[in-house]
Amino acid sequence: MSEAAPGKGNLAGPVWAALALAVFLTFPFILDQYWLHTAIVGLFYVMMASSWNLLAGFTGQVSFAHAAFAGIGAYTSGILAARFGLPPLVGLPLGALLAALLGLGLGGLCIRMGGIYLSLTTLAFSEILRLVINNEYQVTRGTMGLKVPTLFGAYSKTTSFYVMLAAAVLVLALIRWILRSDLGLSFRAVQNDEVAAASLGLPVVRVRLTAFVISSAMAGLAGSLYGHYLLLITPHIPSLDLMFLVLAMTVIGGLGTFVGPIFGALFLEALSEYIRVWGEFHVLIFGLVALGVARFAPVGVVGLIQGWLAARRAGPAAEENR
Amino acid sequence: MSLLEVRGASKRFGGVQALAEVSFEVRSGEILGLIGPNGAGKTTLFHLIAGTVPCERGEIIFQGRPIAGLPAHRICRLGLARTFQIVRPFGQMTCLENVLVAFLGRGLDKAERAARAGEFLALTGLAGKEDVPAGRLNLIDKKRLELARALATGPRLLLLDEVLGGLNSREMAEALDLMRLIRDRFQVTIFWIEHVMGAIMRLSERILVLDQGRLICQGPPEQVSRDRRVIEAYLGEQHAQG
Numbered sequence: 001m002s003e004a005a006p007g008k009g010n011l012a013g014p015v016w017a018a019l020a021l022a023v024f025l026t027f028p029f030i031l032d033q034y035w036l037h038t039a040i041v042g043l044f045y046v047m048m049a050s051s052w053n054l055l056a057g058f059t060g061q062v063s064f065a066h067a068a069f070a071g072i073g074a075y076t077s078g079i080l081a082a083r084f085g086l087p088p089l090v091g092l093p094l095g096a097l098l099a100a101l102l103g104l105g106l107g108g109l110c111i112r113m114g115g116i117y118l119s120l121t122t123l124a125f126s127e128i129l130r131l132v133i134n135n136e137y138q139v140t141r142g143t144m145g146l147k148v149p150t151l152f153g154a155y156s157k158t159t160s161f162y163v164m165l166a167a168a169v170l171v172l173a174l175i176r177w178i179l180r181s182d183l184g185l186s187f188r189a190v191q192n193d194e195v196a197a198a199s200l201g202l203p204v205v206r207v208r209l210t211a212f213v214i215s216s217a218m219a220g221l222a223g224s225l226y227g228h229y230l231l232l233i234t235p236h237i238p239s240l241d242l243m244f245l246v247l248a249m250t251v252i253g254g255l256g257t258f259v260g261p262i263f264g265a266l267f268l269e270a271l272s273e274y275i276r277v278w279g280e281f282h283v284l285i286f287g288l289v290a291l292g293v294a295r296f297a298p299v300g301v302v303g304l305i306q307g308w309l310a311a312r313r314a315g316p317a318a319e320e321n322r
Numbered sequence: 323m324s325l326l327e328v329r330g331a332s333k334r335f336g337g338v339q340a341l342a343e344v345s346f347e348v349r350s351g352e353i354l355g356l357i358g359p360n361g362a363g364k365t366t367l368f369h370l371i372a373g374t375v376p377c378e379r380g381e382i383i384f385q386g387r388p389i390a391g392l393p394a395h396r397i398c399r400l401g402l403a404r405t406f407q408i409v410r411p412f413g414q415m416t417c418l419e420n421v422l423v424a425f426l427g428r429g430l431d432k433a434e435r436a437a438r439a440g441e442f443l444a445l446t447g448l449a450g451k452e453d454v455p456a457g458r459l460n461l462i463d464k465k466r467l468e469l470a471r472a473l474a475t476g477p478r479l480l481l482l483d484e485v486l487g488g489l490n491s492r493e494m495a496e497a498l499d500l501m502r503l504i505r506d507r508f509q510v511t512i513f514w515i516e517h518v519m520g521a522i523m524r525l526s527e528r529i530l531v532l533d534q535g536r537l538i539c540q541g542p543p544e545q546v547s548r549d550r551r552v553i554e555a556y557l558g559e560q561h562a563q564g
Contacts, residue, residue, distance in 0.1 A: 182426055182427075185415075185419060185422060185423060185426065186423070186426055188412065188414070188415055188419075189412050189415070189423045189426075192411075192412035192413055192414055192415060193410045193411070193412055193413075195374060195394075195406075195410060196406070196410035196411070196412065196471075197395075197412075197423065198373075198374070198393065198394035198395045198398070199372060199374065199394055199395075199398060199403070199404055199406075199410075199472075200395075200398060200403075200423050200424045200426075200471055200472075200474075200475055201395050201398035201399050201424065201426070201427065201428075201475055202395055202423065202426060202427075203393075203395045204395065
């Protein structure tokens with residue numbers, strides 16, 4: 001978690017970020033339509049995993065409602081556009097706002113319980129939402145899926161890619177800023193020891209609720225963008241399948257690290273294209289790998305690499321001191 | 323003038339009466355000691371006062387305000403800070419960050435907070451360890467960090483729960499000097515639990531004695547150490563008779 005500490009003239013982060021962004025900007029020119037689609041979906045998962053990590057990795061609240069909030073974002077702007085003709089660009093912030101409000105309600109209900117009860121309540125919320133979407137056929141078109149328009153203009157994978165990239169950069173920049181702000185410090189204090197945090201004057205419930213609302217709004221935004229890209233919103237977005245995929249991406253990449261979920265999302269999304277022939281079994285495989293990582297390397301792949309790099313940097317200095 | 327007043331505080335954990343009808347006051351500016359055999363309810367009393375554990379019965383009045391039932395963070399904001407007997411550092415955060423948490427939401431700018439956090443670390447003997455993760459400190463340094471964080475919240479009343487354990491005689495003398503300094507320079511009233519009998523008797527102006535959840539004696543150290551009930555509680559009835 002060293003990267004969340006205030007940087008002292010450390011330029012490595014921004015340089016890597018700029019390089020990665022430059023590479024991504026070239027994708028529409030070098031990738032075919034199929035891989036460009038994979039990149040767009042990958043960016044959706046980057047937003048999902050990173051915002052879930054803000055909640056689970058930095059405040060220790062394991063919510064299973066993250067995909068549900070993406071679904072709320074998607075169905076809000078989707079229904080408003082498909083049924084009432086509202087421009088998706090107006091529906092998009094409304095979707096994020098409704099996700100934030102429901103996050104406030106659900107969080108207010110279950111955050112005081114904490115731990116496993118938070119997880120169970122959010123799991124139940126997710127299932128309730130799925131049932132409502134499946135059964136309110138006339139509004140949501142259930143499992144048939146709801147046809148929705150593009151975010152703006154004619155359908156173009158290149159435009160969709162840049163929109164998704166801009167949103168992902170925005171979400172990541174916001175998370176980075178939060179982690180380095182006073183709010184991030186209070187998140188980490190609450191995660192490290194909530195009793196000590198309260199004894200030093202931190203309103204623990206409010207801090208956790210803030211994380212829940214921010215994270216829900218980000219999921220709502222991601223889900224809404226994803227829906228308008230797919231042009232068809234199905235209950236797959238607010239499903240536990242998608243939830244567990246996001247969880248696996250975050251855990252394998254590195255829970256509680258900034259880069260971990262980004263890496264995990266892109267890597268697993270690309271990998272799942274290669275092993276598509278296995279059908280839905282890939283989620284099972286990812287789940288098993290995530291279990292293994294959580295058991296034997298809780299810092300994830302990125303955490304392992306960071307630890308190794310830090311040891312290498314410290315190594316020669318330690319030698320000299322001897 | 324009384325800074326803190328506790329009237330009839332009681333706490334029950336299942337079938338165990340941890341505290342029964344405890345009443346006393348902490349006077350502004352004093353160093354008040356709290357002693358008693360293991361399991362007497364000393365730490366429970368601190369938990370109740372600081373709001374770490376809810377107070378079910380009785381009144382707790384701090385600076386004229388009833389605080390029983392308030393959440394811990396509100397009580398801290400009113401100027402009542404504590405340390406924990408079983409230390410609770412933010413293990414994955416640096417020592418500096420640990421202290422910075424105490425300044426959150428108090429409207430100081432970043433540079434001022436960092437400077438003041440550094441001062442509190444230096445005061446408690448942690449200079450040079452600003453960037454060390456708190457989880458890597460040894461137990462004594464973790465206790466120092468507890469003290470630095472609690473002081474940084476700017477308390478009027480400080481509850482210290484066994485901060486001297488494990489110190490050698492030189493460190494002990496330094497720690498006692500530090501406590502006097504805290505009281506005199508920062509004008510902080512100190513209410514402390516300590517098992518190191520020599521130290522608590524030497525430094526405290528008054529002593530409270532708890533036994534099995536009841537307050538059995540209070541007064542100046544020399545009076546308390548001669549009290550028959552106190553000797554009984556510590557050594558058993560036969561010694562008191564003999």
